[in-house]
Amino acid sequence: MRIAVVGAGGVGGGYGAALAHAGADVTFIARGAHLAAMRKDGLRVESPRGDTHLVPTRATDDPASVGPVDVVLFCVKLWDVESAGAAIEPMVGPDTAVITLQNGVDAHERLIPILGAKAVMPGVANISATIAEPGLIRQTGTVMRMVFGEPDGSRSKRAEAFLAMCGKAGIAGVLSEAIMTELWIKFVLLASNAGVMALARLPVGKLRGDPDIDAVFAAAYGEAAAVGRAAGVALPNDIVERTFDFNRNAPAHLMPSMGVDLLRGNRIELPWLSGKVVELGKRHNVPTPTHALMYAALKPYIMGAPA
Numbered sequence: 001m002r003i004a005v006v007g008a009g010g011v012g013g014g015y016g017a018a019l020a021h022a023g024a025d026v027t028f029i030a031r032g033a034h035l036a037a038m039r040k041d042g043l044r045v046e047s048p049r050g051d052t053h054l055v056p057t058r059a060t061d062d063p064a065s066v067g068p069v070d071v072v073l074f075c076v077k078l079w080d081v082e083s084a085g086a087a088i089e090p091m092v093g094p095d096t097a098v099i100t101l102q103n104g105v106d107a108h109e110r111l112i113p114i115l116g117a118k119a120v121m122p123g124v125a126n127i128s129a130t131i132a133e134p135g136l137i138r139q140t141g142t143v144m145r146m147v148f149g150e151p152d153g154s155r156s157k158r159a160e161a162f163l164a165m166c167g168k169a170g171i172a173g174v175l176s177e178a179i180m181t182e183l184w185i186k187f188v189l190l191a192s193n194a195g196v197m198a199l200a201r202l203p204v205g206k207l208r209g210d211p212d213i214d215a216v217f218a219a220a221y222g223e224a225a226a227v228g229r230a231a232g233v234a235l236p237n238d239i240v241e242r243t244f245d246f247n248r249n250a251p252a253h254l255m256p257s258m259g260v261d262l263l264r265g266n267r268i269e270l271p272w273l274s275g276k277v278v279e280l281g282k283r284h285n286v287p288t289p290t291h292a293l294m295y296a297a298l299k300p301y302i303m304g305a306p307a
Contacts, residue, residue, distance in 0.1 A: 001165050002069040004029060004091050006084055008038070008059070010129030010257075011101055012075030013137040015171065017045045017052045018144065022169035027066050028059040029088070035059055037135025046132070047139035049170070068093030071162050074100045074107070075125070078272040081107050085114040092119050097158045099123040099148050103194075103257070104272035105180075105187045108151070121159065122179045123148035124186050126172075128251075130260065141251055145172040149179035184228040184235055189243045191273040192220035194258040195294035198270075201263060205252025217247065219290040224277050230284035262298070265305035270298050 001024045005016035008028040020026035028038060042055035060066065069091050076084040081102065092098060092115055100107040101123045108122040126145035132138040146166060150156050159175050166173030176182050193204070196216055200207055207213045221240045228235050236242060258268045274291040281288035300306050 001025065001071065001161065003027070003071045003073065003165075004063070004066055004069045004088070005073045005075060006063070006088055007075035007077070007080075008034065008043070009075065009131050010137055010139070011125050011127055012073055013043060013131070014045060014047070014127050014129040014139055014144065015073055015075075015101075015125075015146065015169075017043055017054055017137065018169040018171055019165060020054050020057075021052050022165070024165055024169070026058065027069070028057065029061065029063055029066075030059055031061045033134040034131060035061055037133075041135055043137070044135060045129075045137045045139065047129075048142050049139065049144065063088045064090040066091050069096060070158070071165075072096060072098040074098050074102075074111070076102070077267075078102050078104055078107065078269045079267065081110045082114065085111045089115065094118075095158055097121045097156075097162065099146075099162075101125040101146070102272075103187075103190055103269055104276055105183050106272070106276065117151075121148055121150060122183055124179075124182050126186075128254065130257075140253065143172075144170065145174070147174040147176050147179070147182045149176035149182070151179065153177040153179075178234070181234050184233045185239065185242075188221055188224040188228065188235070188239055189246060190256060191224050191277055191291070192217060192243070193247070194256040194269075195274045195291065195298065196220060197255050198259040198262045198268070198298055199294055201259070203253050203255040203259075204247055204250050205254070208247050214244075216290060217244070220294070223281065223286070223288045223291055227277055227280045227284060227286050227288065230286050231280055262301055267304050268298065268301055270295060270302050274298070 005012040008030040038059040045052040124147040129139040274295040277291040
């Protein structure tokens with residue numbers, strides 16, 4: 001199976017290395033120092049699941065040189081969706097699946113005008129990993145799960161084939177017949193946790209259990225879920241309780257990537273997280289005061305640390 005990983009950061013690098021180690025023909029699309037390090041010394045992954053060193057690593061900054069592939073793991077940041085989508089067109093053949101693994105709920109919709117509806121397959125990434133240094137991915141925890149599915153709920157041959165490849169690679173793959181519900185289950189958690197933890201500049205272990213902070217978490221989860229339902233997404237009745245359960249059981253050091261980016265002074269995905277909750281709340285007449293406050297307070301940091 002030919003696979004291209006677009007955005008070889010923690011998510012793309014972690015999944016891509018596992019797939020390559022299992023025998024898939026994987027090409028990483030990257031740039032800068034990370035690309036140079038992969039070309040020179042290969043891609044290394046340090047993980048409690050076991051370390052991996054891909055030598056050589058097939059990596060390039062030119063998608064056109066790769067040609068059509070079976071699957072594209074589309075792992076770029078949310079602000080790069082359109083530009084990266086246009087760049088990968090030469091890799092998309094008539095049966096290629098472009099699996100969107102972004103944090104928000106609209107990346108697949110934004111790609112459709114560029115690549116066509118047939119190519120795009122929404123997905124959900126469940127892996128905690130970052131670039132520790134150029135050429136090195138460091139995973140925290142052992143979870144490596146990926147949920148994906150055709151928007152119409154069908155079990156296509158291409159999705160079944162990739163599911164089998166995930167199994168060979170030790171990735172807990174799930175082929176969902178209700179992928180929009182899966183996207184929103186993660187979004188309720190992530191948009192809310194990213195906002196609260198970025199505001200606090202602290203990981204979950206320093207926040208959970210405090211009644212005042214738990215009330216903020218609960219309000220944020222409830223708003224995001226209400227917006228999703230108003231948008232027509234079928235969400236579990238107990239989604240707020242489920243989301244709290246995740247927080248209670250998560251590793252104490254867990255912090256969403258938006259919080260990590262904020263602490264590093266990098267650009268943050270706020271407009272597509274709390275900003276998206278607020279936008280959809282206005283569209284569907286659902287109050288979102290908690291997300292509105294988080295969006296306003298973090299807005300000066302959208303493009304990185306203010307000068």
